[in-house]
Amino acid sequence: MTITPLMPVYPRCGFRPVRGEGAWLISEDGSRALDFASGIAVNLLGHGHPHLTKAIQDQAATLMHVSNLYGSPQGEKFAQRMVDTTFADTIFYTNSGAEAVECAIKTARAYHQSAGSDRFEIITFKNAFHGRTMATISASNQEKMHHGFSPLLAGFKYVEFDDLEAAEAAITDKTAAFLVEPIQGEGGVRPASEAFMRGLRDLADKYGFLLALDEVQCGVARTGALYAHELYGITPDILATAKG
Ligand SMILES: Cc1ncc(COP(=O)(O)O)c(C=O)c1O
Known part of the structure; x- marks a missing residue:
């Protein structure tokens, strides 16, 4: 063959x-x-x-790459612009949407673990698409993405999208974050309800863990606002943004 x-x-x-x-x-x-x-x-x-x-073209002709061990005037300038325009206090650059979501997962775990907590579990939602790295396929319940790649990474729990009761029932003392697309992209362009998004924010606050949003497909002005969560009237703790 x-x-x-x-x-x-x-x-x-x-x-x-x-x-x-x-x-x-x-x-x-x-x-x-x-x-x-x-x-x-x-x-x-x-x-x-x-x-x-x-x-x-200008950047390619000026400077293509330097190590992270040097200062980065251009990186700092854009990070400042993102901090000024969004809820974020700090920015981490990645090469793709999947890496942005990986970073969100790692940041959520590191947030708890650096505070001495053993929370690690990420609650995600059925039919989500978060990318094709090992962690991001593990974050999705879609079996067609798992096929041939087992074992998956541990620490993800899948619940029904837009079902707040199911989300609350999945919470344990090991929950580190919800990870959710405000509008599921590959899952069929399905917007979450306002009650669901606001409810996730409230649950994360009530139980002391984080709300991480995947706006790789719905962010960057595609909904009219710079980020979709602005239209839901909520602020996440972590945001993965890419593509656009
Ligand atoms: C919601 C969402 N998250 C993550 C990704 C992965 O992004 P990338 O293909 O840039 O790795 C995608 C890509 O379609 C996406 O739609």
């Missing part, structure tokens, strides 16, 4: 884009298609946006 050089992990369709212009994708055979998917909700400014392209 032979395998293609590009590992065949996705059922790719016949459309093969090689270029993008605004909302259009141009295939290698010259055909054009309106891009309603934007990656999977990644290219919020369309393809080849002049401001974004110039910023990437």
Whole structure:
């Protein structure tokens, strides 16, 4: 049996884009298609946006990479801008949405463990998608993502999405955080109810653990607000943001 050089992990369709212009994708055979998917909700400014392209070109020509052991004027500038525009006090940069969620999971555990507590369990919600690293597939109940990769990481508990009673029933003295998409993306573009999101915030406060939001697909102005949680009138403790 032979395998293609590009590992065949996705059922790719016949459309093969090689270029993008605004909302259009141009295939290698010259055909054009309106891009309603934007990656999977990644290219919020369309393809080849002049401001974004110039910023990437300028930075690539100026400085591509330095070690984390040096100071980072550019990193500090953007982190300050994020702190000024969001609820956050501090920012950790990652390369992808899955890594942002990994960071959220690690931060939730580290928060409790650095305070001498042994809380580690993360309560997540059925049909969630949090990425494809070992921790983020373990954070989802979707078996198609687990297939072939067992054993999963321990410490995740899945409950019904938008069901506050189920969420409360899953809490133990080991609960470190809820991890939830305010609007499930891959799960079918399902917005959580206001009562659910506010209820999760209240439960986390009542039982002394954290509320971590995955806004990788619904954040960065896709709902009209910069982040979806603003429209729910709640503030998370940790936010994973990416894609857009
Ligand atoms: C809600 C959510 N979280 C995490 C991820 C993972 O992001 P990435 O593909 O950048 O690793 C995705 C990707 O679709 C997502 O929709």
